[in-house]
Amino acid sequence: MRLRNPRVLLAIALAVLLILVAAFSLGKIWFNQGSMNMNAIAPIVTHPAPPQVSEVPASTPNQDTKQESASTYPTENVDVVVIGSELEGLYLARAAVDEGLKVKILDPHQAFGGQILQSQMLFLDETRDEQGHLLVQGRAKELFDGFRNAKIRKLSEFTTYMDKLSKDIPIESGITIEEVEQIQTPDHMHKIPSILYKTNKNEVKKITASYWVDNSDFAALMSRLETKRLPGLEKFYGQKDIEYMSAGMMMKFKNVDWKKFNTTFNALKPEDRSKQFGGGNVSDSFAIGLSGMTKAYHPSNDRVFLRGLNAVNQRDGEVLINALLVYTVDPAKLASVQEAVYLGNKETALILQHFRKTLPGWEKAELGEQPTYPYIREYNHYEMDYTLKPSDLLGGTMFWDNVSIGGYPLDLQGTSANKWGIEMGRPDKYGMPLRSFLLKNYENVIAAGKNVGSSAIAYGSTRIQPNTSLAAESIGVILGQLHGKQKLREIKPEDMLKLQTYLATRYQIKLTGVTGTNKITGWNVEEIRKLDTGEITYPSYVQTRKKPAVK
Known part of the structure; x- marks a missing residue:
């Protein structure tokens, strides 16, 4: 059948033309926004978004549009930001506040208290030297004495203690770090002036600080920076994949x-x-x-x-x-x-x-009441200015920049490769330097608690709470004493001695004049190398080691 009516033919032609135009427009939109459409049908991921790090050269004015837009967010200025609410970093926060600094805690977990309150890890390990003398110092001593004497045993009693520790320090829980601003200093270091973070109410805020402390159990801040991960226990056990202590x-x-x-x-x-x-x-x-x-x-x-x-x-x-x-x-x-x-x-x-x-x-x-979060013993080890090694611990090494006196066996808890774990030696006591808490190549990033600069084997001892709690408190005091006058990395031995003297007189924290037994006296370079890599297991090796002949 033929269509002879010219009006009908014209209507059909117009309809075809409109369809072609529409198809062309839709194709253009798909071409330009195809990735967005693909994401729209992708599964929802519940993990935090990938880090956004803005690099700004020190010699160039900040022209970045993201940074300009960031200035529109509510902004808070403090001296120290502590990321996470683990016990160890709270000592740093408390000490810094008591020394006159303005501190804020941003916790990536939804609830306060870390492994103490959320994991209910209420069995405390004391540190003692090989003569049995207690090594616990500083504010932590009240907690450990209370635990030993049965005055602080229940969750409610630990909660009261930690509430007192964090009193009047502002805390925001359930935050997500959105963007980390970085600049390069004249001496080619990285520096963090500010962070954008999202609250648990999905509000984006900006905060600036002189120092940033990673006090989380999964390196919430440091894992987003230009860091070097040190070999973990997977190397010690010869595993292909990364695995942490259980x-x-x-x-x-x-x-x-x-x-x-x-x-x-x-x-x-x-x-x-x-x-x-x-x-x-x-x-x-x-x-x-x-x-x-x-x-x-x-x-x-x-x-x-x-x-x-x-x-x-x-x-x-x-x-x-x-x-x-x-x-x-x-x-x-x-x-x-x-x-x-x-x-x-x-x-x-x-x-x-x-x-x-x-x-x-x-x-x-x-x-009884079951915990809603596991007790995390270990995460990645990142390179600090100094990495503590087994030879430092078993050698009883003391450092000019001691911020803690540590002790405890090198206790490697089990992994799937060695379910019972292994003890790698028992130090007498040893020093922990400030440098082991300063993130390498960063001017103003401090590690706390589980993030201590330590090899995976030495970490069996360095991880114990009294060791890193004392270090954190000492650093908090030092930050207060240096405020506006000097940077942590500018401290010289003579400056450190004055600060350690202040810690001793004001807070009864003794970091100098302490001697640890050297249990590797006479060991040669190769033996020490093998000790540090885990090729030598100290407890068994010392039983068979041939001592040099006496001349």
Whole structure:
């Protein structure tokens, strides 16, 4: 059939023309915005956005449009920003405030308190030298004395202590770092003038500071900077993939008859105690070891493991235990952390049944409040101005810029490659220099707590809380004393001695005149090299090492 009506033909022609124009326009939009359309159908990612770092040459005025737009955000100016609310960095914050500085805490976690309050890691490890003398100094001493004397044992008591520590220091929890501004200093160092961050209400704010402290358990700030990651335990164990020390899930129980547990255990003859529990000891306050009993427990899967006990009597039938390990946890990945919590809490319920059957006084025990976050022992080690090594620790090395006196065995907690872990030696005591807390190539970035500049092997000892808590407090005091007069990196030995004297007289923190036993006296260069790389395991090597002949 033919269409002869000219009006109909004209209408068809116009319709075709409109369709072609529309198709051309849509094609142009798709061509120009195709990547956006592809992202629109991509799965939602819950991890923080990739870091945005703006580099501004020191000699060039800042013309960057992002920086200009950043000036429109609400801006706060402080002396020190502490990223994270772990215990160790809180000592730095408290000391700096008491010395007159303006400090703010920005916490990437939703809740305050880090491994102490959120992971409920309430079993504290003291540091002592080989003569048994207590090495804990500074503000941390009140906490550790209270723990030992059973005055600070419950979560509420730890909360009261940490609230006092952070009193009147502004804290924003649940923040996300959006952008880090960097400039290059005349001496070719990086410097951070400001950070853009998003609050838990999705408000973007800007904050400027003279110093930035990474006090998080996953290097929330430093992982976004131009840093060098040091080899981890994967090199020591010969693994291909990065793996950190196992995370811990704290186990909380109630309705435990601790008196019966203590008296029954200690009434046994040593040989019967060893046969039934595998040794260890139980006191009014603590139960340590009992590894024969824990070895008899068979985990439900390979990701979890029950090692010897570190149990504390929290009073009123409540007991907290640090003994359950979860392997291959990445603290920087939310899904990995959530999986660890699920695996750990699920296993705790099964372990309870084992304890009811094998431990006297535990027949009616029940689950207590389970933590919602794992105890993270380790993350990446980044290069600082000085990296502490096993030879520093076992050699009893003291530094001119000591900010802490440390001690504790080189205790490498288990990984999937070595589930029980290994001890690499027991130092007497050693110094921890300021340089081990200053991020290499950055003028104003300070490491706190788990971020200490340490090799993965030395970290078995340096990581312990009293060591890095004292360092953080000392640095906080030093920042206050230097404010507006001198930079941390400009400190010379004679300046440091004055600062250490001030710490001793004002805060009773002794960092000089301390001598540590050198346990590697007479070792040659090659032996020390192997000690530092882990090719030599100190406890076994010293039993067979040939001593040089006496002339």
